Amino acid sequence: MNIPEKEPHLEKHFKASEFIRDVVIGMSDGLTVPFALAAGLSGSVSGTNLVVIAGVAEIAAGSIAMGLGGYLAARTDREHYENERKREQREISEVPDREKEEVAEILKQWGLKEPNITSAVESISDNPDNWVDFMLKHELGLEKPQPQPQRARNSSLTIGLSYIIGGFIPLLPYIFISRAQTALITSVIATIIALFIFGYIKGRYTGYRPFRSAGQTTLVGGVAAGIAFMVAKIIS
């Protein structure tokens, strides 16, 4: 963090892995629901044409809900942070003593003792910017949003597009194979493999055990598809 000469490198590394993480999140989610919906419908409709129409409509709806929804939520988070920042800035200039007491309370919870607390409060409140950051993070639990707004936009776009690409993996067999049952079996095999691979990569990029993540992603997709199939059979 305190090594400015290395920042360009770190920055690049951060961007690359953020991008891959977004791709994997969008793709593994995009695989799940379109897969389950297509599998669910395949037992209840004749021919694969309707499965494809419903699948494509789901991909359109899901990618917009995820991409646009995520983008608007990130924008709201950023504005919320800016507003809270202004409010804290006002508070430290209007009621500095009360704000110092709040810093002292936080330090006390972490196990600091007097007279350390008083002098630590003084060094933190010495620099108003630093003081505001401290209050936002430790009093309100707000993390700094990404420095550039376009990164949030790119991230949402990547997730939305990856959802679309992921969603077409289970759908392709229904597009190219006209017999519903053959298409279903091909789609199930292809998607289970894809869910496992993306679950594995997702685990690697989100810091968890990759095989466990692979198993969970596959399980959720499989259970969702199985239940959608049963439910559609019952009501059709």
Added chain:
Amino acid sequence: MNIPEKEPHLEKHFKASEFIRDVVIGMSDGLTVPFALAAGLSGSVSGTNLVVIAGVAEIAAGSIAMGLGGYLAARTDREHYENERKREQREISEVPDREKEEVAEILKQWGLKEPNITSAVESISDNPDNWVDFMLKHELGLEKPQPQPQRARNSSLTIGLSYIIGGFIPLLPYIFISRAQTALITSVIATIIALFIFGYIKGRYTGYRPFRSAGQTTLVGGVAAGIAFMVAKIIS
């Protein structure tokens, strides 16, 4: 935080609002994609029977992806936290000096200065439990998971069930009205109103401006439905 005599009350308040928050999150998400899918399909299929089958299959798939997926993710988070906790415990007993340097580094970033840092490090590392909590939170950025595992399970169940209830709001008109166009118009009006109401409540329970949240939730649902409608029309 430090008012133990009031804890039972706070606990109750926390539980009630957590529950409502889960209901609103599940319901506003459940409204969006089933709504968009049903609206999308209604322009491309004759009769409302297929819209209902596809909608119900989507609700089954989406609620499982959200509920089971959320539950497994929360369980993984909890285990990840426990593992990291054990690792930190090992580190503070095996390499206490290096761990103390890490505490000092964090305090320095917050603006504390020597000799405060050294004595603050001593008081934090005085209590090993406190020291481990400090490292988990401030070195690794990990928040303590919910104290009881069943709360994570209940939360996922609430979200999943609310998704199902939310999903049936746009579907009901297609179940009771056989003419696709009339069902579509009724569904659009009912869902836009429901999205607005749930977006508003969601904003209140997640700490943002309610009318803004209402507008965004409605916008995402409306855009998703509009594009799903167009896409389904084009390919059918």
